[in-house]
Structures are given as structure tokens and as C-alpha cells.
Amino acid sequence: VSANAGDRIAVGQIADAMADRSFGAFLVVFCLPNLIPLPPGATFILGLPLVFIAFQMAFSRLDTIWLPQRLHTYSFDNRGFAKVLDKFVPWLEKAERYIRPRYWPQQSRLFERLMGIFALVLALIVFLPIPLGNMGPSFALALMGLGLTERDGLTVGIGLAIGVAFGAIIYFVGQELLSFVSYFLAQLPYVWDEFRNFFF
Numbered sequence: 001v002s003a004n005a006g007d008r009i010a011v012g013q014i015a016d017a018m019a020d021r022s023f024g025a026f027l028v029v030f031c032l033p034n035l036i037p038l039p040p041g042a043t044f045i046l047g048l049p050l051v052f053i054a055f056q057m058a059f060s061r062l063d064t065i066w067l068p069q070r071l072h073t074y075s076f077d078n079r080g081f082a083k084v085l086d087k088f089v090p091w092l093e094k095a096e097r098y099i100r101p102r103y104w105p106q107q108s109r110l111f112e113r114l115m116g117i118f119a120l121v122l123a124l125i126v127f128l129p130i131p132l133g134n135m136g137p138s139f140a141l142a143l144m145g146l147g148l149t150e151r152d153g154l155t156v157g158i159g160l161a162i163g164v165a166f167g168a169i170i171y172f173v174g175q176e177l178l179s180f181v182s183y184f185l186a187q188l189p190y191v192w193d194e195f196r197n198f199f200f
Contacts, residue, residue, distance in 0.1 A: 024148030057116025103153030136166035
């Protein structure tokens with residue numbers, strides 16, 4: 001699509017070229033910034049597109065991603081886009097040695113919807129301001145996106161397993177933090193009484 005787009009290329013042209021594989025492709029693209037440690041609050045911005053994509057995967061009636069008109073028509077320099085592609089193509093060629101069409105269910109859209117529900121849970125975890133909580137779920141989502149794009153059920157399965165593992169870790173850590181906060185708040189009246197008796 002880049003070779004035939006002219007001086008500028010629109011986001012909608014890329015989505016249309018990916019057709020029924022656009023969900024996976026856009027999932028990978030928006031996972032990439034979340035694979036690095038981010039300052040608090042950054043995931044509110046970088047995690048939101050993942051929620052948007054995963055929600056469509058799960059509940060959209062369309063087989064391809066839907067983009068708002070402004071984003072669909074948004075264009076950027078095609079030469080710069082081609083340079084970015086040139087950097088990623090060797091990496092993708094290496095990945096294709098391991099990621100290839102296999103173990104893909106016949107009812108692929110139903111499978112995508114089920115995967116989208118789980119992806120939505122992971123995307124919401126990425127969206128939350130959890131320190132370093134964006135990296136693991138984003139890696140799982142990236143694998144799921146690559147598997148979806150290449151119709152590789154094994155890669156999707158690995159991504160699902162990693163997502164479950166990180167989701168469980170974040171859940172238990174969150175439970176412990178909530179228990180600690182609840183305990184701390186419950187002790188405040190006693191601490192205040194001791195402080196007041198000591199100083200007053």
C-alpha cells in the first residue's frame with residue numbers, strides 16, 4: 001500500500017489494505033509503545049487505543065477495524081512511513097520463521113470475538129496507572145496481535161497464557177495492596193490517639 005499511496009498515506013488506507021487482519025496489525029502497532037517502562041499517567045494516553053481496538057474485536061459487527069473519520073483520513077509523509085517499514089521488515093522476516101498460519105479455527109470471527117474479550121481485560125490493565133503493569137500485558141497483546149495477523153493459533157495461545165499469568169500476578173498484587181491500605185486506614189485512629197497522648 002505504501003508503494004502506491006503517493007507522497008502521503010492515510011491511516012485509513014493502511015487499515016483498508018490490512019482488511020480482516022487489521023485488528024491484529026493495529027493491536028501490535030499500539031502495543032509497541034507500551035513495551036517499555038512508562039512514567040505514571042502515560043498509560044492513560046497510550047493504553048486507550050488498545051481498549052478501543054479490543055472493544056471492537058469483541059463486539060463490532062464488522063470484520064475490519066472501524067476508525068473515526070478524522071483518524072481514517074489522517075495522513076502523514078509516505079517516505080517517513082516507508083523508512084519505518086524498512087526498519088521493521090527485517091524483524092518481521094525473522095518473526096515469520098516462527099509465526100506462520102497453523103492451528104487456526106474455522107469459525108475465526110467467533111474466535112476473534114472471544115479473544116477480543118480477553119484482550120479488552122488486558123487493555124484495561126494496561127490503561128490503569130499501575131507501575132510497570134503495562135509491559136507484561138502489552139507483550140501478551142502483541143503476541144496475540146501477531147498471531148491474529150498471521151492466523152497462527154499457537155502464537156495466540158502463547159499470548160493468552162502469558163496474559164493469564166500477568167493478569168493473575170497483577171490481581172494478587174492488587175489484592176495485597178488493597179489489604180495493606182485497608183489495614184493502614186483501620187490503624188489510623190489508634191495511631192492518632194497514641195500521637196495525641198504522647199505529645200499532648
